[in-house]
Amino acid sequence: MPAEKTTQKARSDSARAALLKAGRKLFGKNGFLSTSVNDVAAAAGMSKSGLLHHFSSKAALFEAVFEEEEKRLVAQVAADAAEAPGAEARMKRGARALLDALNDPVSRQITLIDGPAVLGWTKWRKIEAEHGIALIQATLEEARSEGSLSSLPGAAFSRMFLSALHEGAFSIIEDKSQRPAVEAMLDQMIGGLFEQG
Amino acid sequence: MPAEKTTQKARSDSARAALLKAGRKLFGKNGFLSTSVNDVAAAAGMSKSGLLHHFSSKAALFEAVFEEEEKRLVAQVAADAAEAPGAEARMKRGARALLDALNDPVSRQITLIDGPAVLGWTKWRKIEAEHGIALIQATLEEARSEGSLSSLPGAAFSRMFLSALHEGAFSIIEDKSQRPAVEAMLDQMIGGLFEQG
DNA sequence: TTATTTACCGACTAATGGTCTGTAACTTAC
DNA sequence: GTAAGTTACAGACCATTAGTCGGTAAATAA
Structure with a gap:
């Protein structure tokens, strides 16, 4: 590699990438409260001032980390779900993919635990809507254009479903044997939707 | 009132009561992060040291506030639900009562937003299980002893249901017209349970 | 080549959680 | 009733930490 003029x-x-990576690691491991700006900067090989040059505050850094994580999760779920044929199957498949993804305590800490508290409910909700909820809504739209769903449910359905999914993930983490029950419940929520569709 | 020897x-x-009251007010209004120990102590007419004499840390104070709030909510919901005849009706009635209770932003901030982040997921979960989840489980037990439910669903159901309920409350706050959809969804979750029961 | 902007550092400030020491009020032992 | 011990605080102090303010060197624009 030639010594290129940077x-x-x-x-x-x-620098930003390094900060985001370090931020994800530390926020995810120790939580927002127990992570200092200094820690993150040091982990990214930089001074605190350097970090604050790129992100205006600790919360701003967290927000960037949060949004990146959200994107990562949604992309992963979408990629997995895409393999299934038909919208209903994709919903069910996507649900399982997210259950798997949320096994990662780092993802959980950032997206579900610190997210709402640090960003505030409103902003957290907004970002979630742009990513996770949007994927569900899009899949439901597909279902309708496929003809397997006549009436498109409101945003409330997607949220309640996603929320139950999050909680199911937690239940499974505490007790793995609950996984079938959780999947059954989710499938029932999805199925109920398509039946009456 | 005679000047009694205190x-x-x-x-x-x-003093504890005053601190809990002030804590609820400030944590609920501004969130845990933006509330200083000093603020709470002052609002309770006391010095920071006084507060720390009664509660070993800021987080400990929050935990006490949180648990009190949880108790309050559950008591309120249980009292309202008790009026309905039959376990299934009590579930549906209780769900509506909680939707109403969570209209209060103070309750939301404390129990749903700051709770998990401040207490840590594990402790938050434990306290929730002892109050909200316990009420649902108890009602389901009643249903079984009434004969309207043969197989008792695992803890995962109660959690996912409660979680969907929380989220439904948020959806309604953002857009009141969603309330019927939310109630329908919850009723469907409950109904599905009793049908197959 | 000069002027300006950008990436970053070190020193400082302000706020804040928590500790330590002291004191007055209450309580228990005698 | 009084001495000894405990409890409910207050105030001073300490350590951490988020964020600000110059300053410097590298890169870019003029």
Whole structure:
């Protein structure tokens, strides 16, 4: 690799990436409260001031980490679900994929535990809506255009479903034997929707 | 009111009560992060040291506030639900009562938003299980002894149901017109349980 | 080549959670 | 009733930490 003259954008980008990576690791492991700006900066090989140059505050850094994590999760779920044929099957498959993804305590800490408290309910909700909820809604739209669902349920359904899914993930983490019961419950919620559709 | 010689227990009790009241108010209004120990102590007419004499830390104070709030909510819901005849009706009635109770932003902030982040997931879960979940489970037990439910669902059901309920409350707060959809969804979850029971 | 902007550092400030020491009021032992 | 012990606080102090403020060196624009 030639010693290339580092452009500012490159430096900036790689610094940001390092900060996001370190932030994800530390926030995810120790939680927002127990992680100091200094810790994150140090883990990214930088001073606190450097970090605050890229992100205006600790909360702003967390928000960026949170949004990245949300994107990652949704992409993963969507990719897995895409393999299933038909919207109903994709819903069920996606649910299982998210149950798996939320096994990761880092993901849980960031998206479900610290998220609402740090960002505030309103912003948390907004970001969730743009990612997770949007995926569910899109799948339901597909279902309708496939003809397997006549009336599109309101946003409340997607949220309640996703919330039950989150909680199911927690239940499974505490007691793995609950997984079939959780999946059954989710399938029933989905099924009920498609029956009456 | 005669100037009674204040016993220590009386002083202590009223001080604790004042701190809990002030804590609920401030934590509920501004969130845990934005509330200082000093603020709470001052609002309770006391110094920071006084507060820390009664509660070993800021988190300990929050935990006490949280648990009190949880008790309050459950008592309120249980009292309302008790009027309905039959376990299934009590479930549906209780769900509506909680939707109403969670209209209060103070209750929401404390129990749903700050709770998990401040107490940590494990402790939050444990306290929730002792109150909210316990009420649901008890009602389901009643249903079985009434004969309207043969197989008792596992804890996962109660949690997922409660979680959907919480989320439904949020949806309604954002858009009141969603209330019927939310209630329908909850009733369906309950109904599905009793049908197959 | 000069001027400006950008990435970053070190020193400082302000706020805050928690500790330590002291004191007055209450309580228990005698 | 009084001495000894305990309890409910207050105030001073300490350590951590989020965020600000110059300053410097590298990169970019003029």
